[in-house]
Amino acid sequence: MKINLFKVYKTGLASLIVIIGLSFLNVSVAEEKKDTKGDFARGAKAWVDNCVRCHNVRDPKELRDDQWITTTFHMRIRAGLTGQQTRDIIKFLQTSN
Amino acid sequence: MNIKLTSLACFVGLAISSNTMAQTEIEKLRSEVDTLNKKAQEWEAYQTIKQKIEKDVSLLNDKAREWEEWKAPKTLVHLAGFADVGYTDRQDQTGSFNFGGFSPIFHYQFADQFMLEAELEFEITEGGKSTASIGYLTIDWFVNDYMALVAGKFLSPLGQFRQNIHPSWINKLASAPTGFGHDQAAPNADVGFMARGGYLMESNNSMNYALYIANGPTLEADGSEIDMIETPGLGKDGDGSKTVGGRFGMFFPASKFEFGVSLATGNVSVRSGTAGNYSYDASRSYDVVGTDFNWRPGSFDVRGEFIQQEYGAQSTSAAPDSGKWAAWYVQAAYRFSGTNWEAVARIGEYDTPTNSKDVEQVTVGANYLFATNLVGKMSYEFNDNPNAGLTAANRVLVQLAYGF
Structure with a gap:
């Protein structure tokens, strides 16, 4: 199998860095809308959309409330969640526990 | 003579009257004592219930504090991971039971800013020896809602x-x-x-x-x-x-x-x-x-x-x-x-x-x-x-x- 994608990969990598950099231009604006307590409804949606990308969905009652905090922060790294999605999912899981 | 009799009668009358009054007074006092006894008993019962309630409230406060600590302490520790066991039978080999691996994952989190993550990998070789290695070990810094910095040994993000x-x-x-x-x-x-x-x-x-x-x-x-x-x-x-x-x-x-x-x-x-x-x-x-x-x-x-x-x-x-x-x-x-x-x-x-x-x-x-x-x-x-x-x-x- 001959792949010619390498001819453009450096351009692609540079584009990736630029796209990510540009995406942070909105960070300061979005920070003002930060909901530090999390939102149950948003959390339920984020939980459904993100967790099942890789694994079977876990029952909120499987872990204690404090364990859901570390688990969700671990998943923030693994799944590329935003901080707000993380807080929303924790709110959903702890409320449903 | 009449005067003497009259005086005697008055005295007797007074004595009888006085005795009757004393008995009434005693009855009244007895009644008051009974009432006081009842109140004392009620007070004791009240104190007992009060002490029990205070004890229960104290216990509940302790539990609530404990619960709050579990919910939001500054430092959190959590053990996660996975393990598997099985059997593999390849066409040109004899089938064998196997222990696929045991991979505990340790999470140590400080507030919502830092997390140390480490996954150990335990396996058993064909020769029966146990091996241990670090799958990953990183310290993660959650800089803001959109970025975390991860340093250490990490699983390839590719x-x-x-x-x-x-x-x-x-x-x-x-x-x-x-x-x-x-x-x-x-x-x-x-x-x-x-x-x-x-x-x-x-x-x-x-x-x-x-x-x-x-x-x-x-x-x-x-x-x-x-x-x-x-x-x-x-x-x-x-x-x-x-x-x-x-x-x-x-x-x-x-x-x-x-x-x-x-x-x-x-x-x-x-x-x-x-x-x-x-x-x-x-x-x-x-x-x-x-x-x-x-x-x-x-x-x-x-x-x-x-x-x-x-x-x-x-x-x-x-x-x-x-x-x-x-x-x-x-x-x-x-x-x-x-x-x-x-x-x-x-x-x-x-x-x-x-x-x-x-x-x-x-x-x-x-x-x-x-x-x-x-x-x-x-x-x-x-x-x-x-x-x-x-x-x-x-x-x-x-x-x-x-x-x-």
Whole structure:
């Protein structure tokens, strides 16, 4: 199998860095809308959309409330969640526990 | 005389009257004493109940404080991980029970700012010895809502399988896709520094990214040919040039479809010698390209991935030629509605610089979900190597995987 994608990969990598950099231009604006307590409804949606990308969905009652905090922060790294999605999912899981 | 009698009568009358009054007074006092006794008893009962209530309230306060501590302490500790046991029967070998692995994951979190994550990997060799290694160990700093900085040994962010799908309770088949095992086409881990996070777009779809700089891999040669690329997360950069790369993923056009692109570039060199006394030849180019997707229409779970690692030529090396490892797979799983049963099928291919190691693979399987994190799997692998005439490498794999 001959792949010619390498001819453009450096351009692609540079584009990736630029796209990510540009995406942070909105960070300061979005920070003002930060909901530090999390939102149950948003959390339920984020939980459904993100967790099942890789694994079977876990029952909120499987872990204690404090364990859901570390688990969700671990998943923030693994799944590329935003901080707000993380807080929303924790709110959903702890409320449903 | 009359006066005397009258006085006597008055005296007697007074005495009788006085006695009657005294008896009334006594009755009154007795009644008051009774009342006071009753009140004293009531007071004692009240005190007893009050003390009991105070004790209960104190106990509840302690419990509430304890609960609050569990809910939101400054430092949190959590043990997660996964393990699996099973049985493997390859066509040309005797079937054996096996212990796939035990991988505890430690999480130590400080507030919502830092987290230390470490995964240990315990395995049993064919000879019965136990081995232990560090799958990853990172300290993560959650800088803001959109970025975390990760330093240490991390699972390669290139592609999906190695970083997210490899735990046995997540992988829907009892084996990794061909080419996605350790030191094959998909990079396994690296040691360095990474920025990763996500971003929610106006359309409410999200994107995620990971960018890293790390020591990169090393090559192993067998005579004049490159035999293997090692990506276990090396503690030394032998080629003198760091590898940079990353993955960009986006949910598009819907939240149930994710598409990802992975790219990396750097240098790599051939390592020789023994541990503690390694030497490295002249470096050569090293490039990785990959793409992946996952899609969840209804009860289906469909995913696929392509990854390729390529090294350039180096005329001064004992193994001068360029080469590449490439692998791909597409997998579909279907969860039968109202049951705990799941059917899975996967097709994949692994191309290496050495034709005799190439594999074409088809795997089918049936899973029973005892719980969402406790899965019994039975898989059958059809392995074919047309370049080496390999015709008896099919395998039956039975596995019980538990994620905790």
